[in-house]
Amino acid sequence: MVTTFxxxxxxxALFTIGVIGVLTRRNIMIILMSIELMMNAVxxxxxxxxxxxxxxxxxxxxxxxxxxxxxxxxxxLGIVIAMFKNKETMNINEIDLMKW
Amino acid sequence: xxxxxxxxLIPLFPALGFLINxxxxxxxxxxxxxxxxxxxxxxSFILSAGAVLQLLQLEPAQRAHTVKLYEWINAGPxxxxxxxxxxxxxxxxxxxxxxxxIMILVVTGIGFLIHVYSIGYMHDEAGFYRFFxxxxxxxxxxxxxxxxxxxxxxxxxxxxxxxCSYLLIGYYFHKRSAGDAAKKAFVVNRVGDWGLSIGVxxxxxxxxxxxxxxxxxxxxxxxxxxxxxVSDPIFIGIAIALxxxxxxxxxxxxxxxxxxxxMEGPTPVSALIHAATMVTAGVYMVARSNFIYQMAPQAMVVxxxxxxxxxxxxxxxGLVQNDIKRVLxxxxxxxxxxxxxALGVGAFAAGIFHLMTHAFFKALLFLGSxxxxxxxxxxxDMRKMGALKKKIPVTFWTMLVGTxxxxxxxGLAGFFSKDEILWKAFxxxxxxxxxxxxxxxxxxMTAFYMFRLLFMTFYGESRVDHHTEHHIHESPKSxxxxxxxLAIGSVVAGYIGFPxxxxxxxxxxxxxxxxxxxxxxxxxxxxxxxxxAEAGMAVASVxxxxxxxxxxxxxxxxxxxxxxxEIRQYGPFYPWLLNKWKIDELYDLLFVNRAKGxxxxxxxxxxxxxxxxxxxxxxGTVMSAVGSSxxxxxxxxxxxxxxxxxxxxxxxxxxxxxxxxVQNYALVMILGVLVFIGxxxxxxx
Numbered sequence: 001m002v003t004t005f006x007x008x009x010x011x012x013a014l015f016t017i018g019v020i021g022v023l024t025r026r027n028i029m030i031i032l033m034s035i036e037l038m039m040n041a042v043x044x045x046x047x048x049x050x051x052x053x054x055x056x057x058x059x060x061x062x063x064x065x066x067x068x069x070x071x072x073x074x075x076x077l078g079i080v081i082a083m084f085k086n087k088e089t090m091n092i093n094e095i096d097l098m099k100w
Numbered sequence: 101x102x103x104x105x106x107x108x109l110i111p112l113f114p115a116l117g118f119l120i121n122x123x124x125x126x127x128x129x130x131x132x133x134x135x136x137x138x139x140x141x142x143x144s145f146i147l148s149a150g151a152v153l154q155l156l157q158l159e160p161a162q163r164a165h166t167v168k169l170y171e172w173i174n175a176g177p178x179x180x181x182x183x184x185x186x187x188x189x190x191x192x193x194x195x196x197x198x199x200x201x202i203m204i205l206v207v208t209g210i211g212f213l214i215h216v217y218s219i220g221y222m223h224d225e226a227g228f229y230r231f232f233x234x235x236x237x238x239x240x241x242x243x244x245x246x247x248x249x250x251x252x253x254x255x256x257x258x259x260x261x262x263x264c265s266y267l268l269i270g271y272y273f274h275k276r277s278a279g280d281a282a283k284k285a286f287v288v289n290r291v292g293d294w295g296l297s298i299g300v301x302x303x304x305x306x307x308x309x310x311x312x313x314x315x316x317x318x319x320x321x322x323x324x325x326x327x328x329x330v331s332d333p334i335f336i337g338i339a340i341a342l343x344x345x346x347x348x349x350x351x352x353x354x355x356x357x358x359x360x361x362x363m364e365g366p367t368p369v370s371a372l373i374h375a376a377t378m379v380t381a382g383v384y385m386v387a388r389s390n391f392i393y394q395m396a397p398q399a400m401v402v403x404x405x406x407x408x409x410x411x412x413x414x415x416x417x418g419l420v421q422n423d424i425k426r427v428l429x430x431x432x433x434x435x436x437x438x439x440x441x442a443l444g445v446g447a448f449a450a451g452i453f454h455l456m457t458h459a460f461f462k463a464l465l466f467l468g469s470x471x472x473x474x475x476x477x478x479x480x481d482m483r484k485m486g487a488l489k490k491k492i493p494v495t496f497w498t499m500l501v502g503t504x505x506x507x508x509x510x511g512l513a514g515f516f517s518k519d520e521i522l523w524k525a526f527x528x529x530x531x532x533x534x535x536x537x538x539x540x541x542x543x544x545m546t547a548f549y550m551f552r553l554l555f556m557t558f559y560g561e562s563r564v565d566h567h568t569e570h571h572i573h574e575s576p577k578s579x580x581x582x583x584x585x586l587a588i589g590s591v592v593a594g595y596i597g598f599p600x601x602x603x604x605x606x607x608x609x610x611x612x613x614x615x616x617x618x619x620x621x622x623x624x625x626x627x628x629x630x631x632x633a634e635a636g637m638a639v640a641s642v643x644x645x646x647x648x649x650x651x652x653x654x655x656x657x658x659x660x661x662x663x664x665x666e667i668r669q670y671g672p673f674y675p676w677l678l679n680k681w682k683i684d685e686l687y688d689l690l691f692v693n694r695a696k697g698x699x700x701x702x703x704x705x706x707x708x709x710x711x712x713x714x715x716x717x718x719x720g721t722v723m724s725a726v727g728s729s730x731x732x733x734x735x736x737x738x739x740x741x742x743x744x745x746x747x748x749x750x751x752x753x754x755x756x757x758x759x760x761x762v763q764n765y766a767l768v769m770i771l772g773v774l775v776f777i778g779x780x781x782x783x784x785x
Contacts, residue, residue: 023767092763099760 007048014041027090028083032076039069103150104165107194110147110204111247113140114239121236125229137232138215141239145208152201163614164313166249168193173252186308195249195312199615202452203246203384206459210376211239213582217467218368220578221474231271231366238264242377246384250310251300254385258296258349261378262289268373269365281361288358292348296385299341303392306334312388319391323619330395330621338392339399343406346382351433352410352440357684359433363425367470370425375432375466376459383439383455387448387616394446394619400530404444408525408538411437413681415545419552420666420677423480424469427553431506432462434542438521441539445531447524448616449609453597454517460593461505461514464586465550468499471575471583472557477568482553483661487562491572496558498583503554505590507547508645510638516594518543519638526637527629536637543641547648555656563660601631601638 014037021034043062050058080090087094117140125133155163168191175188196204215235222231241264245257262285270282304310307318322328328335346352351359362374373379386393386403393400411434418430435458442451473480475492489496505512508519522543526536562569574580598604659665667674676682 019770023763023770093761096760099758 004048004052007044011041011044011048014038014044026092028080028092028095029090031092032073032080035076036069036073039065101150102154103147104154104196105167106147107151107165107196107247108167108169110144110151110194110208111240111243113143113147114236114243116140117236118233118240121229122233125233128229130223130228133229133232134215134219137236138212138219140236141208141212141215144239144243145205145212148201148204148208151196152205155196155198155201160610160614164195164197166193166195166313186304188304190250190252190310192253193249194247196247197615198612199384199387199452200246202456202612204243206456207239207242207246207377210459210463210586211242211372213585214368214372214376214463214467217371217470217579217582218366220576221368221470222366225366227271231268234264234267234271235369235372238268238373238378242381245381249312251303251312251315252310254388255296255300258345258381258385259293261373261381262286262293262349265289265362265373265378268369269362271365271369275364278364281358281364285358285362288355289348292345292355295341295344295348297345299338299345302334302338302341306338316391319395320619323395323621328395331398332395335392335395336399339389339396340402342385342389342392343399343403346386346440347406348382349385350379350382350436350440352382352406352437353413356410356414356433357687360426360429360680363423363429367425367466367473370429371463371466371470374429375462379432379436380439380455380459383436383443383451386440386443387452390443390448390616391619393443394621397530400444400446402444403440404525404530404535407437407440407442407444408535408542409437410434411441411542412538412545413437415542415549417677417680418549419545420670420674421549422483422661424472424482424485424553424557425466425480427482427549428462428465428469431465431546431549434546435462435506438518438539438542441525441535442521445525445528445535447521447528449612450517450520450524452612453608454521457505457513457517457590457593460586460589461502461512464498464502464583464590465506467579467583467586468495468502471495471579472499474575474579475572476564477571479564479568482556484563484565485557486560486564486660487558488564488572489558492574494574494580494583498580498587499554499558501587501590503550507550507649508543508641510642511591511594513590513592513594515642516597516599519641520597520599522641523634523637527634529623540641540644544644544648547645548652551649551652552656555652556661559657560660599634601634 018034018036018038018041021037022031025031025034043065046058046062046065048058050056050062083095084090089095117137120136121128121133151165155165170192171189172192173188173190215232218231218235222228225231238261241257241260243257245254245261248254248257266282266286269285270279272278273282300310303315307315309315309318319328348355359374359379363370365374393403414430414433414437418427418434421427421430435454439451439454439458442448442454471492472485472488472495475488475495476485479485501512505514508515522536522539525531525539526533564572595604597606597608600606655665655669670677679685
């Protein structure tokens with residue numbers, strides 16, 4: 001029997017994987033993918049509670065998140081391409097424009 | 101087919117022709133442009149003829165057919181002198197009654213012939229499509245003017261024809277004189293249009309409507325109920341204001357000065373716009389407003405006197421002009437004066453009758469002169485012509501018919517209409533023997549200058565220069581055919597107004613009676629004259645015309661033109677006549693130079709005072725800016741730099757944690773989150 005607990009476990013696992021990916025990987029593409037992973041972890045969380053509480057609000061939020069994720073992917077990939085054109089690299093360690 | 105309900109199509113076809121030729125004519129072959137332009141007018145003519153024929157089958161009292169397309173303007177209640185009841189509503193509606201039927205037949209019929217003529221005349225011009233687009237736009241405007249059932253639609257058409265006149269006078273815009281003439285026509289017409297618009301506003305203010313029929317009814321009811329009286333100031337005001345408009349459009353004193361200059365336009369334009377149709381718009385408008393003029397006898401006197409004086413004045417200038425088109429231009433002004441003389445003595449039908457016959461023979465004369473000019477390779481000076489009779493016979497014979505018609509030869513069109521006017525000027529109770537005398541003099545002068553034109557052009561010895569002599573040729577068929585048709589018209593058009601004293605019925609006047617129905621106002625006793633008196637008058641005017649012909653014959657046919665002889669015979673008048681009584685110079689002195697002076701004065705005010713203020717304030721600003729810049733550079737910037745440097749020095753250890761790696765920041769963020777979670781889970785008791 002799959003209960004809410006299992007869903008939350010899956011969600012937490014995915015989220016942690018995403019966080020670790022964002023923190024440790026040096027390739028921007030992988031970091032973007034990790035962010036997607038975190039978002040979908042949040043989605044699972046939302047759906048799980050929507051099911052448990054028998055309220056549709058969570059699902060609506062999940063739809064919102066998917067929409068935002070699509071927009072974010074478009075913007076993010078655009079930034080990545082612009083960055084690659086300028087710096088000829090995908091390595092995030094070479095991108096430190098925000099340093100003082 | 102019910103043509104009466106289709107009258108709204110009559111102006112539409114030329115409008116379509118204008119749109120097609122104006123928008124894509126440049127990329128079309130000339131034949132297609134000509135076909136569309138002339139075809140559109142031909143369709144209008146057929147529709148007009150059909151509608152008029154069906155109108156004739158109605159009872160005389162029912163001969164007024166209105167076709168309302170839609171409500172054009174519907175503004176809120178407006179305050180009129182009748183009280184705040186009237187709504188300002190104007191329909192886009194067309195009215196076909198006897199008056200507008202005559203106008204549309206003249207406009208579309210003669211317009212079509214002139215379109216055909218233009219195909220030949222304008223064939224080598226670069227702006228062929230432009231010419232025909234303008235011509236069609238003119239037809240649309242003119243038909244709106246005469247078919248509209250209210251003053252505002254008439255006004256739209258009125259302005260439209262003015263615009264087309266401007267465009268076509270300035271057709272050869274690369275010539276400075278043409279551009280100047282166009283501007284002059286436009287500006288002078290604006291003066292007249294000012295009067296017209298005042299008149300239209302006064303009409304709405306007084307009657308609460310602009311519909312011809314409604315206004316006419318209200319005048320009639322007001323007279324019967326005693327609300328309006330003859331010579332009420334408002335009627336005189338409206339009548340004079342409208343007449344100012346008419347003097348502009350129809351080239352009467354004091355605004356006639358633009359018409360002779362308008363001859364800078366191509367000759368077909370002179371024939372169509374500045375002889376046959378547009379310049380008669382003022383006559384049409386006054387005739388259309390006859391119910392107002394009947395209420396204002398004082399204004400009628402003004403109309404009659406201005407008309408007679410214009411007729412005389414313009415004819416006197418025409419006596420000595422040497423440019424073939426200028427003679428005809430002054431002749432047109434003079435003939436328009438006749439029409440206003442007729443209107444002014446209350447003979448509205450006679451004025452419209454002369455309008456119609458004049459349209460035929462003056463269009464013919466202009467087109468004939470165009471044919472001469474065409475043959476002479478754009479030479480317009482009659483002193484360089486002569487003996488053209490054998491070389492361009494069709495042009496000669498048709499022009500002879502036109503000259504005979506305008507001179508008032510018994511049996512031709514001009515005779516009937518001119519005699520009708522002269523007779524009414526004498527016999528009507530608003531007429532006067534002096535008006536008749538002026539008119540009769542003008543008849544003699546007309547015969548004189550027209551035959552002078554004919555003799556100088558076609559008879560005598562050839563004064564053509566050698567080079568041109570070889571190239572003189574008769575014009576193509578498309579030009580001579582309209583001449584022949586118009587010549588036939590100039591002969592027969594008079595017979596629809598065959599006068600009673602010759603045993604006719606004057607069908608023309610009876611046809612127009614419903615429009616010019618007299619108001620129930622006392623006019624004083626109408627003097628009774630016998631037909632014999634009328635016949636005697638006619639004989640007298642023919643005799644005067646014969647005298648004019650004889651003088652012209654001896655002066656210009658037996659001998660040729662010589663400046664010395666002209667100077668000797670006219671004496672001190674000659675320079676005045678030749679220089680058009682120096683009216684242009686007078687206007688220059690009185691108005692044009694004043695306006696220019698005012699312009700120069702304003703320019704100087706602008707250059708000295710306004711520019712001085714601007715330049716002075718700019719200088720002040722520069723001075724103060726130098727001071728501020730010093731302050732800004734040393735005090736403000738110095739302070740900022742000092743603070744920046746201070747903070748930079750103090751904060752150097754903190755800079756080390758700013759690595760620029762996003763992942764470092766994210767790590768710190770997540771650590772922070774973990775700390776919070778730890779606090780939530782374990783920190784609180």
